[in-house]
Amino acid sequence: MTEPVLTIEGVSKRFGAVEAARGVTLDLRPGEIHALIGPNGAGKSTLIGLTAGTIAPDAGRVALAGRDVTALDAVGRARSGLGRTFQISSLAMEHSVLQNAVLGALGRSGRVMRLFGNVMRDRDLTERAAAALERVGLADQARRRVADLSHGQRRQLEVAVALTLEPKAFLMDEPMAGLGAEGTASLTAFLDTLRGEAPILLVEHDMDAVFALADRISVLVYGQVIATGTADDIRRDPAVREAYLGEDAA
Numbered sequence: 001m002t003e004p005v006l007t008i009e010g011v012s013k014r015f016g017a018v019e020a021a022r023g024v025t026l027d028l029r030p031g032e033i034h035a036l037i038g039p040n041g042a043g044k045s046t047l048i049g050l051t052a053g054t055i056a057p058d059a060g061r062v063a064l065a066g067r068d069v070t071a072l073d074a075v076g077r078a079r080s081g082l083g084r085t086f087q088i089s090s091l092a093m094e095h096s097v098l099q100n101a102v103l104g105a106l107g108r109s110g111r112v113m114r115l116f117g118n119v120m121r122d123r124d125l126t127e128r129a130a131a132a133l134e135r136v137g138l139a140d141q142a143r144r145r146v147a148d149l150s151h152g153q154r155r156q157l158e159v160a161v162a163l164t165l166e167p168k169a170f171l172m173d174e175p176m177a178g179l180g181a182e183g184t185a186s187l188t189a190f191l192d193t194l195r196g197e198a199p200i201l202l203v204e205h206d207m208d209a210v211f212a213l214a215d216r217i218s219v220l221v222y223g224q225v226i227a228t229g230t231a232d233d234i235r236r237d238p239a240v241r242e243a244y245l246g247e248d249a250a
């Protein structure tokens, strides 16, 4: 079998009395979208944080392309090829779309901001940024201020910023949140093509998007994975129906 791109192994995290992650093990294979679903408070965002390196685990390990990255912080993991998107606040609102993409290409270090003028004259960086914008369909918006973009366009820009780092895997936390039906449909179509570039670990509440996109789905309940499988497996799984999908049926 092909080696997974990302492996999460026995990861646990406790917040006081709450066990937000209890020995979670899952992987992300080349070319796939692996969706993580579960009721509110199940620990989905915590797991994304543990994987991205913004939350320190109590136990367990994370490996990217065969390399153990557990000891690395979020910046180190991003530089190793973990592209986390949809932290909208991380975009520089007053800067242009292209400037944001260039910043992404530089790995967003604080030092870089002071050198911004010089950076924008760096052909290699601007070309890489422009290519990422082209890839997400924002090339014609390059000179606009981020503050003037629509919600959906900011989501696309976040992907472009992540793409400039040439990620080996994407982590996405609720990309559809706040998008209307049209925005959700176009982002769904886009993510469908993006998986060819790098596989995606996707947390999403929009079940239509999840079932349309996911090659595999893992269901998290009280910090534990209760099932992993294809959309059909998950629909049929009695434990899942009881714990989660049953809510919808009810």
Ligand SMILES: Nc1ncnc2c1ncn2[C@@H]1O[C@H](COP(=O)(O)OP(=O)(O)OP(=O)(O)O)[C@@H](O)[C@H]1O
Residues within 6 Å of the ligand: 015, 016, 018, 019, 020, 038, 039, 040, 041, 042, 043, 044, 045, 046, 047
């Ligand atoms: N920093 C924190 N301090 C204390 N408790 C936390 C912290 N972060 C998360 N929790 C708790 O851990 C549990 C899992 O939260 P988490 O946000 O990961 O769930 P989720 O599945 O992403 O929920 P939602 O679907 O509502 O976004 C919850 O009980 C939450 O209250």
